[in-house]
Every structure is written in structure tokens, then in C-alpha cells.
Amino acid sequence: MKAAILLPSLAGRDAVGNDALAMARLLRARGIETRLYCEHASGVDERTWPAAELPDFAGGPRDLVIYHFSVGWPIALDVLRRVRGYRVVRYHNITPPEFFAGTSRVYEAACARGRAEIPDVARLGCELYLGASAYNTAELVAAGVPAERGAVLAPFHRVEHLLDAEADLRLLDELGDGARNLLMVGRIAPNKGHVELVDAFAAYVDGYGDPARLLIVGKTDPGLASYTEAIRARIAQHRLGERVWWLDSVDEAQLKAAFLASHAFVTLSRHEGFCVPLVEAMALGTPIVAHGSSAIPETVGDGGLVWDTTDPWLYAASLARLHADAPLRNDLRDAARRRYERTFAPAVMRERFFDLLEPAL
Amino acid sequence: MHRATLDQIRILVSSNPNDDYLARIKAEIRAEADAARERAPLPRLDPPPRAAVTVDDGIDRERLDYSLGELCGHDYIAFIDHAFRALLKRAPDDTGSALQIRLLAAGAPKAEVLGNLRWSPEGRRVGARVRGLLPRYALAKLARVPVAGYLLQWGLALAGLPLLLRHQRASDTLHAARFNAVADERREHARRLDELQARQDAFNAVHGEMRNELTRLAQRLDTLEQRAKALEHHAGALQQRSDATTHELADLRHYVHTANHWVASLQRSLDELETAEAAESARADELLAALAEPDTDARAARHAAWSAALAAALPPAARVLDLGSGDGRWLAALRAHGLDAHGVEVNRVLVERARAQARPVALGEPLAALERCAEASLDALTLAATLADDALGTANLLHAARRALKPDGVLLLRAEATPCAAAGTEPPHWRALLAAAGFAAPSETAAPHAGAVLARRGAD
Structure with missing residues (x-):
């Protein structure tokens, strides 16, 4: 064979x-x-x-x-x-x-x-x-x-590699300055909801006054330059300039540092076939707040706060609640970790892969 | 099978036990979001300023001036990477990189690749300046014009033939130098490989020791597991014994309870028998009391004669015990002579009747009362003849009387006129019994008050 x-x-x-x-x-x-x-x-x-x-x-x-x-x-x-x-x-x-x-x-x-x-x-x-x-x-x-x-x-996925990788200490230090770091990981494409994410971030900054920054990790695509410009325009419109950090082409160490230093992983993506960064957030213990579009609800399960609208104030209030409510934060982390171990851990997936291919093997 | 898997996954997602908890939290967040929407914006607090360059991606975004030689100094992928970073200020994307590499592979000059990047829409936005690039890029593009381009390349090639030859010779030297460098590197790599091999051998040795240690630990673990199993086995046996003992104790407790029940039942039966016997005894006492000789003159005269005879045989105030005293009439006669007389009667009715008349009669068994008397403590003992109703009983009685009487003490047997007097109480019969018991010179009272026999205790 x-x-x-x-x-x-x-x-x-x-x-x-x-x-x-x-x-x-x-x-x-x-x-x-x-x-x-x-x-x-x-x-x-x-x-x-x-x-x-x-x-x-x-x-x-x-x-x-x-x-x-x-x-x-x-x-x-x-x-x-x-x-x-x-x-x-x-x-x-x-x-x-x-x-x-x-x-x-x-x-x-x-x-x-x-x-x-x-x-x-x-x-x-x-x-x-x-x-x-x-x-x-x-x-x-x-x-x-x-x-x-x-x-x-x-x-x-390569989440286990990410777990084993050394985090970029310089980036960790830079992000660990007391500000609330909110993270989004994904290529810069129109279905990923970056514009709505910036709106939610603006609502959080205005509604709760916390010193916060938004980390946008993902490759910019020259072919989608107008979308990138639209994001920048929305950032400028909300006067968020220095609060939004673009991290283009990060390596594994920098990605891990970004996850570890972030207080929440936020995505308002409007279309995902699965969304691997959610699994990375689960494994690394970064609480998740997400828009429940397409496959996102089934990927997150009970491991995060999932909303069925893109109302920016809902996300702002979620982030404020996560910041203030340590038991909720811990509960979500625990549930996410459990979900990772039971559903997305490499050994579990390997066994399922061969179970599914059994008729061919 | 696969549909079932799909359904299971959907159920897993939808039937989470945390749903209620999360639903409550989410309702609170919704309420807070509505409130936050209505609030006035808070003053913004800035995070600390960002360091100059956060991610060191090797791109100098401030520099916009390059020389052609600087950009063409690299080859293949390094050339593409360098060109992207210099002209577009970013790392090459996969598609763009593959496209430019295909161009190079197809024989395009580097100037054409650089020009493509520089004058792309993205490159125009960046606006980097590459000195000397424009004419070369223009020539490269002209070379792609059909026929004319071909002729142009011919002309340029002929014109530049000496230069090409010089480049060829320089290339030969460069390749030879690179070959030497590669050979040096190979030697260096071989040396490092040897070092690594040595380290691997050392590591293998340590690894072997660790494996041996692990094997020993595994053996110890097996031993411990076996001991644990043996202990578990013993514990099981002990538990079985304990269970058996518990069962036996339960049986024993049952037997004890049963025996207690039987004993209680027996006790009740005995109590009932005793009660019946006491009632029977009381009825017998009443019957016998009713049959007792009435207090007649004849009786008084008889007692007076008997008591006079006894008193004559005793010293003054002698100590006398009467057995079978009845209503105490006989005792009264004795005490009338100044004797210290006390009586014992078994019939409760008669005793109560005697006590009613202040006659010292105690309730009790006559023989038992006599046996309780100290040896040689009585001056005289009087007995109702009804006590001697059989030979063996009379013999025992007389033996006890001899023990209690002083050496010269006197025994008087009196035969009262009761309807139930025994046939064996006639004086002649007594005399024989008294003689046999060690009493000397029995004498009968004279008529008309015959019926009493006096005998003195013989010497030991």
C-alpha cells in the first residue's frame, strides 16, 4: 500500500x-x-x-x-x-x-x-x-x-511545538509593562474582522479607560493592501495609533511571547473553517473572547466567551469582566485546557485519524 | 459511523455542563455592555510608549537609497529576499518569491527582477532609489521586444564580449576560490561530525547506564508490587477471618439472648410455683390453725402439770426452748414458773396469734432453729410430739437436741390432744427413741395429765 x-x-x-x-x-x-x-x-x-x-x-x-x-x-x-x-x-x-x-x-x-x-x-x-x-x-x-x-x-497543528518553544524574552519584557494586551492572530484578510476588532478595542479603551494595546499578529498581503489601509484608517479614526501594534511575520518565539503576554485573545472573524489560533490560545492559557461565526463556536466549545453579534460594547464589557473577574478567568482557562487535552492534543487526533482511515489501512 | 461522529460532536458542543454558568455570566456582561454604551467615555490612559523597533526583521525602513551593485551582490533566494526587503520593505511572500525565482531560472537578468519590484504598485509606494537601475531595467524590457529585442541582445553581447570574457575568467577564479572554501568547510564539518560522534558515544554510554538503572528500578518496582500483592492477599485472609468471627459473635449473641429468654421464662415459672406454694402453705397454716386445740381448762390443767414437772427438774430461770409452740399457750405456762422460755412455730397463723398475746414465739422451722443453737446452750428443750412424725425425723431431732442441751439438761416431749396426733407419739415409743438418742431415765407424767415424757441428757 x-x-x-x-x-x-x-x-x-x-x-x-x-x-x-x-x-x-x-x-x-x-x-x-x-x-x-x-x-x-x-x-x-x-x-x-x-x-x-x-x-x-x-x-x-x-x-x-x-x-x-x-x-x-x-x-x-x-x-x-x-x-x-x-x-x-x-x-x-x-x-x-x-x-x-x-x-x-x-x-x-x-x-x-x-x-x-x-x-x-x-x-x-x-x-x-x-x-x-x-x-x-x-x-x-x-x-x-x-x-x-x-x-x-x-x-x-504545531501547538505542541509552540508549547515547547522558548518565548522571545525581549518581546515579553516589552509587553509586560502593565498595559492590557489584547491579541488577534490571523492573516490580514477581509473575512478576519479586523475592522470590527478595532471598533471593539476602541469601545474598551473609551468605556473602561484601561491602558491597553491591541496586538495584530499576521501577514499583510500586498494583494489585499486596500483592506490593510481600511484597518489603518479605522485605527486613525478612533485615534488609537500607538495603541495598535502590528506584528508582521513573527517567528514561533515571538508568537509564543505574544500569547503569553496577552490578557485575552479576541477575534471577530466572520468566516473560519476551523481557526488554529484559538487552539493555540487554549493550550497557552490565554482567555478567549470570540465572535461565534462559522466554525468558531465548535472550536471554542466551553473554553471561551463566544458572542453571536459583533456589537463592540459586548466585547469591551467581556474584556473588562475578564480583567476584573479572576475566578471566571481561571474557569475559562481550565475549561480551555481541558478541551485542548481531550479534543486537540496530538495523541487524541492521531488516534482519531487512524480510526477514520481504518477502512483504507 | 461518520454521521454518528458528527452528531456526537454537535452534542458535545451543545450540552456542556458549564452552559448555565456561562449563560449567567454572559447575561451580566450584556447588561454591563448596555450600561457602558450609555456612559460617557472615560479619559484614555496611554500604555507605555513602544520601543523603536519591536520585531527585528532585518528591514531598515528608513533607508531608501541603494546602489545596483549592492543589491546584485547576492544570488538566487538571498538575492530575492534582499531585493524584497530593500525595495518593498518587507519579507518576500511565497507567491511573489516563487514568481521572481522562476524569472531568474528562465534567464532573466537581476536588473529585471529588481525593476519589477521597484516599479510595482507596492514598490512605487515605498519609493526606494536604486542608482543605475533604470537604464538596465529598460534594456532588459527592450530585450523582450520580439526580433528587435533579440537583435539588441546580439549587439550588446558582441559589444560586451571582452567584458564577458573577463567576467568568465573572474568567475572561474571565484568558483575555484569557492570550491576551496567549500572543501575547507567540508573538512571542518567532518571534524565537527567526529566531535559530535564522540559526544554521541559519551551520551550513549550515559544512556546505557541510565537504562541499566532504569532496569534495576523496574525490578525493584516489580518486587514491591509483588510484596504489595502478598500483603493484599494477607489482608484478604484477615478480612475473611474477621468476617467469620463477626458471624460467630452474632450467633453467640443470638444464643445468649435465647438463653436469657429461657432463664426469664423459667424464673417466671418458678415465681408462679413459689407463689402457688406460698398460697398453699398459707391455706395449710390456716387449716391447721383452725384444727388447733382450743384453749380449754383441760388443756390449761395439763400444761400446768407438765410445766410444774419440768420446773421442778430445772434450776430457777432456766433457759428453755420450745419447738412447735403453736399459739404459745404452753410457753405462757412455762414462763409462769419463772423459766426463760422461747418458742419456734412453723405455722404463720399460730405465730401471729401467739404474738397477739405477747407470747415469745418466732416463726421458723423447728429443726433449723435447733441446729442454729449453740452447743450445750439450753437448760431444757420441749418438743411438740407432732414434730416426731417419723422415726428418722425424730432421730435427727433428738440428736440435735442432745447437742444443744447442757450436760444435765432436760428434754420434754409433749403429746398435745390434737386430732392429727401421729400414731407413733405414744410415750412407750418415745422412751425407746430417747434411750437410743442418749437420754437417761425417761419418765412419763402421771395421770390425769399423762402424755408428756421427761428425759435428762445422758453423759457423753
């Missing part, structure tokens, strides 16, 4: 890349010869093969192919039609194109192409459709995947 992991591009530090690399490692550890197939790779010490060659390697009836579906990529559909083994579609979700309307035609078109491919992928009749969340799997089922072929497995 051979296994192939198929994805359009492999990057070492994004959620899809981490998930694909972790699956390859697990399958190899089980003694299964596994290869990664993609169009291009960067930031990984892993040999990859062109997607078109996949059927030659793992096209047999006893082979396993796992396709990581996160953007439109017709080549993958063609490859999946050509293989005869056990086919798994790993669905990470695709941001609805309307989020990019007016910001980037390129992204809007790419997302539209990707979402238009969902019914085609559903019609492939693959043996297993593995959503990163129940929200994702429900989208596939709505597109025509038989419910009995749908399953849920959270994406493999």
Missing part, C-alpha cells in the same frame, strides 16, 4: 501545509510509503512531486490519496478521477468570495472558482470527506456528499 497527499501548494507555516505534513509523517511512521504532490512548495524540507505523476505512484486499488481542498484546483479533480484506491477529501473550507468584493478581484475570482468546485468535488464520490470542522463537513453534505461519508477531524 502507498499513500499520496495532494495539495496545490505546500508551505511550511500555514494551516493546510502543517496538516498535510503531519498526515504524511503519521502515515510514514506506520510504515506506509507516502509522498507529497503539489504544484510548488516553499519553506519546507520535504521532497515533493508534480501532481500529474500521482496516479503512477498511488493509483492502485489498495492505495490511499488524501486531497487537501482549500482553493479551486481543477488538476486535483482530474487526478482523483484517475486513481482507483481509497480517496479522502480533506476540506479546509474556502472563504466566500463576497468577503473580497471591493478589495481584490483576484482573490474574489479565486474564491469563487474554489467554491464553484465544491459540487464537483462532492460528485467525485470519494470514500471519505473529512472536514476540519462539523461546519465544513456540513457544507460538503449540503453540496451533495452522502452524510455517512462525512466525518470531522480537526487540522493537525
Whole structure:
């Protein structure tokens, strides 16, 4: 038996890349010869093969192919039609194109192409459709995947590496100056709700007068420059200039320092297929306040305060309550840690991964 | 199976036990949010100012002037990275980096890559100046014009052929130098590898010792576990014994309770028997009292004669005990002669009748009263003949009488005229019994008051 992991591009530090690399490692550890197939790779010490060659390697009836579906990529559909083994579609979700309307035609078109491919992928009749969340799997089922072929497995992550990593002491010192640090981690994209986050931060500063700062950790994308400018404009409108810190391209040590020094992880994201930073916050003990859109409620569970609106005052009051109510803070930390250990710990996920793949193994 | 998993996850999310607690907290937060919305904004407190550069990403954002040679001094990925940081003031993104590398791989000059970045919309916003870049970028772009571009490249190549040859020779030297440097590095790496190997060997040795220690600890642990199991086994046996003893104690307690019940029942039966016997005895006493000889002149005369005979045989105020005193009439006769006479009667009715007339009659068994008397303490002993109703009883009585009487004491047997007088109480019969018991010279009272026999205690 051979296994192939198929994805359009492999990057070492994004959620899809981490998930694909972790699956390859697990399958190899089980003694299964596994290869990664993609169009291009960067930031990984892993040999990859062109997607078109996949059927030659793992096209047999006893082979396993796992396709990581996160953007439109017709080549993958063609490859999946050509293989005869056990086919798994790993669905990470695709941001609805309307989020990019007016910001980037390129992204809007790419997302539209990707979402238009969902019914085609559903019609492939693959043996297993593995959503990163129940929200994702429900989208596939709505597109025509038989419910009995749908399953849920959270994406493999690098949280354990983050737990083991040394925090950046300089950043820790800098942030540990007595101000309330509120953290948001995620790429700078219109679906992530940064503008609403700035509104909530302004409400907190005005409503409670605490010396506070907002840490925005995430890569800015030149292709989404107008969205970045919109965030900056909103910051300027609220006169929050020096209170908002942009941390672009942070390494693991800096990310850990940001989590450790923050009093809360806040996200008003409007669309997430899973949201790995929430799991990082759970593992590192940073209390969570989140907007319960898309897959966020099921990722957070009882490990944080989740709201169904983006009312900025609600988030401001939540942050003030978290600051004043130590038992609540501790309860949320404990619940989050429990949730991490029981649901997202690597050993738990590894066992579930192999349980789900049992028919193919 | 998968649908079940989905449902389980949804249930897990929706049926959290903390829901009530979080719902209460969230209701309080909602109320606070509504109140905060209505409040006037508070004065803002600034956090401490930020240090000059928080994250050292190696980008000098203040510098906007570069030379072409400075940017072209790197190759491949380092060249792309340097170009992004200098011209766009950021690290290269994956897509942009891959695109520029593909250009280089396709044979594009570095000036074209630099120009693409510098005059991109982002690069224009940054506005970095690269001295000498514009003409080279223009030439690179002209070279892409079909036919003309090709000819232009030909011309430039011919014109620059001597320079190219010089570059080629310089490149050969550079590569040779780099080859030497790489060889030096390889040697250095080999040396470090040897060091690492040595360290690994040392580590393996320590690791081996630790494994041995772990093995020993595991063995000790096994031993301890075995002992713990043995102790558990003993504890189990003790527990069984304790349980058995507890059961036995329970049985024993049951038996004791049963025996107590039987004893109580027996006691009640005995009490009832004693009560019946006492009632029977009282009825017998009443019957016998009713049958007692009435207080007639004949009786008084008989007693007077008998008491006179006895008093004559005794010293004055002699100590006399009468057994079977009845209503005490006989005692009164004795005391009339100045004798210190006391009596014992078994019939309670007769005793009460005697006490009513101030006659010293005690209630009790005659033989028991006699046996309680000290040896040789009585001057005389008088007995109602009804006490000697059988030979063995009479023999015992006489034996006890001999013990209690002084050496010359006197025994008087009196046969009262009662309807139940025994047949064996005739004086001739008594004489024989008295002689057998060690009494000397029995004599009978004379008529008309015969019926009493006097005998003196013989010598030992």
C-alpha cells in the first residue's frame, strides 16, 4: 500500500501545509510509503512531486490519496478521477468570495472558482470527506456528499511545538509593562474582522479607560493592501495609533511571547473553517473572547466567551469582566485546557485519524 | 459511523455542563455592555510608549537609497529576499518569491527582477532609489521586444564580449576560490561530525547506564508490587477471618439472648410455683390453725402439770426452748414458773396469734432453729410430739437436741390432744427413741395429765 497527499501548494507555516505534513509523517511512521504532490512548495524540507505523476505512484486499488481542498484546483479533480484506491477529501473550507468584493478581484475570482468546485468535488464520490470542522463537513453534505461519508477531524497543528518553544524574552519584557494586551492572530484578510476588532478595542479603551494595546499578529498581503489601509484608517479614526501594534511575520518565539503576554485573545472573524489560533490560545492559557461565526463556536466549545453579534460594547464589557473577574478567568482557562487535552492534543487526533482511515489501512 | 461522529460532536458542543454558568455570566456582561454604551467615555490612559523597533526583521525602513551593485551582490533566494526587503520593505511572500525565482531560472537578468519590484504598485509606494537601475531595467524590457529585442541582445553581447570574457575568467577564479572554501568547510564539518560522534558515544554510554538503572528500578518496582500483592492477599485472609468471627459473635449473641429468654421464662415459672406454694402453705397454716386445740381448762390443767414437772427438774430461770409452740399457750405456762422460755412455730397463723398475746414465739422451722443453737446452750428443750412424725425425723431431732442441751439438761416431749396426733407419739415409743438418742431415765407424767415424757441428757 502507498499513500499520496495532494495539495496545490505546500508551505511550511500555514494551516493546510502543517496538516498535510503531519498526515504524511503519521502515515510514514506506520510504515506506509507516502509522498507529497503539489504544484510548488516553499519553506519546507520535504521532497515533493508534480501532481500529474500521482496516479503512477498511488493509483492502485489498495492505495490511499488524501486531497487537501482549500482553493479551486481543477488538476486535483482530474487526478482523483484517475486513481482507483481509497480517496479522502480533506476540506479546509474556502472563504466566500463576497468577503473580497471591493478589495481584490483576484482573490474574489479565486474564491469563487474554489467554491464553484465544491459540487464537483462532492460528485467525485470519494470514500471519505473529512472536514476540519462539523461546519465544513456540513457544507460538503449540503453540496451533495452522502452524510455517512462525512466525518470531522480537526487540522493537525504545531501547538505542541509552540508549547515547547522558548518565548522571545525581549518581546515579553516589552509587553509586560502593565498595559492590557489584547491579541488577534490571523492573516490580514477581509473575512478576519479586523475592522470590527478595532471598533471593539476602541469601545474598551473609551468605556473602561484601561491602558491597553491591541496586538495584530499576521501577514499583510500586498494583494489585499486596500483592506490593510481600511484597518489603518479605522485605527486613525478612533485615534488609537500607538495603541495598535502590528506584528508582521513573527517567528514561533515571538508568537509564543505574544500569547503569553496577552490578557485575552479576541477575534471577530466572520468566516473560519476551523481557526488554529484559538487552539493555540487554549493550550497557552490565554482567555478567549470570540465572535461565534462559522466554525468558531465548535472550536471554542466551553473554553471561551463566544458572542453571536459583533456589537463592540459586548466585547469591551467581556474584556473588562475578564480583567476584573479572576475566578471566571481561571474557569475559562481550565475549561480551555481541558478541551485542548481531550479534543486537540496530538495523541487524541492521531488516534482519531487512524480510526477514520481504518477502512483504507 | 461518520454521521454518528458528527452528531456526537454537535452534542458535545451543545450540552456542556458549564452552559448555565456561562449563560449567567454572559447575561451580566450584556447588561454591563448596555450600561457602558450609555456612559460617557472615560479619559484614555496611554500604555507605555513602544520601543523603536519591536520585531527585528532585518528591514531598515528608513533607508531608501541603494546602489545596483549592492543589491546584485547576492544570488538566487538571498538575492530575492534582499531585493524584497530593500525595495518593498518587507519579507518576500511565497507567491511573489516563487514568481521572481522562476524569472531568474528562465534567464532573466537581476536588473529585471529588481525593476519589477521597484516599479510595482507596492514598490512605487515605498519609493526606494536604486542608482543605475533604470537604464538596465529598460534594456532588459527592450530585450523582450520580439526580433528587435533579440537583435539588441546580439549587439550588446558582441559589444560586451571582452567584458564577458573577463567576467568568465573572474568567475572561474571565484568558483575555484569557492570550491576551496567549500572543501575547507567540508573538512571542518567532518571534524565537527567526529566531535559530535564522540559526544554521541559519551551520551550513549550515559544512556546505557541510565537504562541499566532504569532496569534495576523496574525490578525493584516489580518486587514491591509483588510484596504489595502478598500483603493484599494477607489482608484478604484477615478480612475473611474477621468476617467469620463477626458471624460467630452474632450467633453467640443470638444464643445468649435465647438463653436469657429461657432463664426469664423459667424464673417466671418458678415465681408462679413459689407463689402457688406460698398460697398453699398459707391455706395449710390456716387449716391447721383452725384444727388447733382450743384453749380449754383441760388443756390449761395439763400444761400446768407438765410445766410444774419440768420446773421442778430445772434450776430457777432456766433457759428453755420450745419447738412447735403453736399459739404459745404452753410457753405462757412455762414462763409462769419463772423459766426463760422461747418458742419456734412453723405455722404463720399460730405465730401471729401467739404474738397477739405477747407470747415469745418466732416463726421458723423447728429443726433449723435447733441446729442454729449453740452447743450445750439450753437448760431444757420441749418438743411438740407432732414434730416426731417419723422415726428418722425424730432421730435427727433428738440428736440435735442432745447437742444443744447442757450436760444435765432436760428434754420434754409433749403429746398435745390434737386430732392429727401421729400414731407413733405414744410415750412407750418415745422412751425407746430417747434411750437410743442418749437420754437417761425417761419418765412419763402421771395421770390425769399423762402424755408428756421427761428425759435428762445422758453423759457423753
